[in-house]
Amino acid sequence: MTMIRRRALAGLGAAALAAPFGAPRHAAAAAWPAERPILVAVPFPPGGGVDQMARVILPYVQKHLPGATFVVENRPGAGSQIGMEFAFTARPDGYTLGAVTSPALMTIPFERPVRYRVEDFVYVANVVDDPGGLWVAKGSPVRDMADLLERARKDPGGLSFGTTGIGSDDHLVMLEIEEAVPGIRFSHVPFNGAAPLQTAVLGGHLDVGCFNVSEGAPGYRDGRFRCLGQAGAQRDPALPEVPTFTELGVKVVAGAQRGIVAPPGIPEEVRTRLNAAFAAALADPEFLADAQRLQLPVKAMIGDEYRQAVLGLDARLKEMWARKPWRDQ
Numbered sequence: 001m002t003m004i005r006r007r008a009l010a011g012l013g014a015a016a017l018a019a020p021f022g023a024p025r026h027a028a029a030a031a032w033p034a035e036r037p038i039l040v041a042v043p044f045p046p047g048g049g050v051d052q053m054a055r056v057i058l059p060y061v062q063k064h065l066p067g068a069t070f071v072v073e074n075r076p077g078a079g080s081q082i083g084m085e086f087a088f089t090a091r092p093d094g095y096t097l098g099a100v101t102s103p104a105l106m107t108i109p110f111e112r113p114v115r116y117r118v119e120d121f122v123y124v125a126n127v128v129d130d131p132g133g134l135w136v137a138k139g140s141p142v143r144d145m146a147d148l149l150e151r152a153r154k155d156p157g158g159l160s161f162g163t164t165g166i167g168s169d170d171h172l173v174m175l176e177i178e179e180a181v182p183g184i185r186f187s188h189v190p191f192n193g194a195a196p197l198q199t200a201v202l203g204g205h206l207d208v209g210c211f212n213v214s215e216g217a218p219g220y221r222d223g224r225f226r227c228l229g230q231a232g233a234q235r236d237p238a239l240p241e242v243p244t245f246t247e248l249g250v251k252v253v254a255g256a257q258r259g260i261v262a263p264p265g266i267p268e269e270v271r272t273r274l275n276a277a278f279a280a281a282l283a284d285p286e287f288l289a290d291a292q293r294l295q296l297p298v299k300a301m302i303g304d305e306y307r308q309a310v311l312g313l314d315a316r317l318k319e320m321w322a323r324k325p326w327r328d329q
Contacts, residue, residue: 032094032270034067040260041090042099043083045076048164048194049215053128053258054099056290060281065273072099076192079165080104081114088116092263094270097124102257106314107167110321118314122266123307125278126259129299130212131232132173133242135225137202145228145248148208152184161186162197162209167326169256170210172317173231175326176252177245201225212256213238217295231255238295257299257313259306275303 040058042051051074058070075083084105087098098121106118136142142151152159163170166188174186189206191197194215201209202224217238219225227242231254235244245252260278262271281287282300291298301309 032267033065033069033273036095037069037071038095038097039090040070040072040097040099041083041087042072042074043076043080043086044074044164045193045195046074049128049130049212049256050080050099050101050258052214052294053296054260056294056296057127057260057278057281057287060284060287061277063284064280065277068277079108079167079190079192081108081112084108085115087261088121088263090263092265092267094262094266094274096263097274098261100259100261101169102259102310102313103172103317104165104168104256105310106317107172107321107326110317110325111167119311120264121307122262122264122271123303123310124260124262124271124274125282125303126257126299126301126306126309127282128214128258128296129255130214130258130297131230131236131253131255132170132210133213133216133230133239134173134228135198135201135209135211135216135220136207136228137204138223138226140204140207140226142207142228145243145245145250148228149181149184149250151207152186153181156183156185157187159186159207160189160205162189162191162200162206164194164197164211165190165192169212169254171326172320173210173252173254175324176254177250179324180250180252198225214294214296236297238297257309259301271303278302 040054042054044050054072062068062070075086084098084100087096090096108114142148161174163174174188178185194211197209197211200206213230213236216225216227220227227239229245229248230236230239230242231245231252233253279302
């Protein structure tokens with residue numbers, strides 16, 4: 001199998017990515033995907049959960065999509081807004097896709113103007129459904145979840161709580177914990193991705209960091225992190241000994257869905273072939289073995305099923321925003 005090329009494509013401008021001027025759409029669709037590489041924009045720095053998801057699944061999509069070659073490009077910034085806008089506004093010819101995460105995809109437009117519409121993306125496939133977790137460095141004085149909550153209760157706003165950005169799934173975990181446990185409040189510190197957030201936790205610059213189980217599990221296994229609790233409905237198989245928030249008396253269930261989208265307006269033939277290739281990849285025994293080895297919590301949803309899941313969460317988040325806007329929290 002051809003490996004995914006990891007170089008950035010900064011040198012390829014819009015003209016290089018476009019089909020020849022005047023070429024009919026059916027001709028472009030007929031040539032797809034062998035004409036040139038398919039660029040997958042990851043709106044976070046390398047090393048985080050979305051980046052990992054894209055790099056793990058794409059070799060198997062390539063396997064099931066004859067002629068295709070994928071190139072991953074990291075386009076971080078503005079809490080993932082820059083990369084998601086890039087994917088949404090790209091030419092809809094099947095040669096640009098976006099790797100996205102919910103709920104950040106839906107929450108950013110609540111806070112500020114964006115150049116995309118959640119309902120208008122083409123939803124190709126969800127790959128991962130990853131519960132949140134609360135993490136501290138090995139030597140942290142915070143002993144466990146009960147100790148963290150007691151400290152937050154005694155000193156409201158005094159504990160620093162790092163997340164992957166305002167409106168991210170991690171930020172919403174913090175807000176839901178504050179709602180679920182009367183009398184506590186954290187001091188929110190947003191980061192531009194899981195990798196720099198983890199560095200800050202390990203450096204002792206934060207009291208606690210919130211990021212997903214798949215992102216924290218490697219550091220947990222090698223002893224760098226301790227996990228105070230996880231936000232899944234059940235214990236994640238990657239950390240079976242770590243209790244859920246619900247087991248610890250905090251009724252919060254939250255996490256991140258990570259998947260692949262395309263710009264609105266891609267040809268129906270391209271959409272159909274992408275859906276089929278992702279469905280085959282997500283059922284591929286080799287991919288599932290890789291995902292198990294990396295302890296990725298796979299949840300396959302293709303096409304409209306993925307779209308409906310996103311729009312359903314979008315409606316629930318709008319209700320939460322109306323009740324308690326999180327822009328300045």
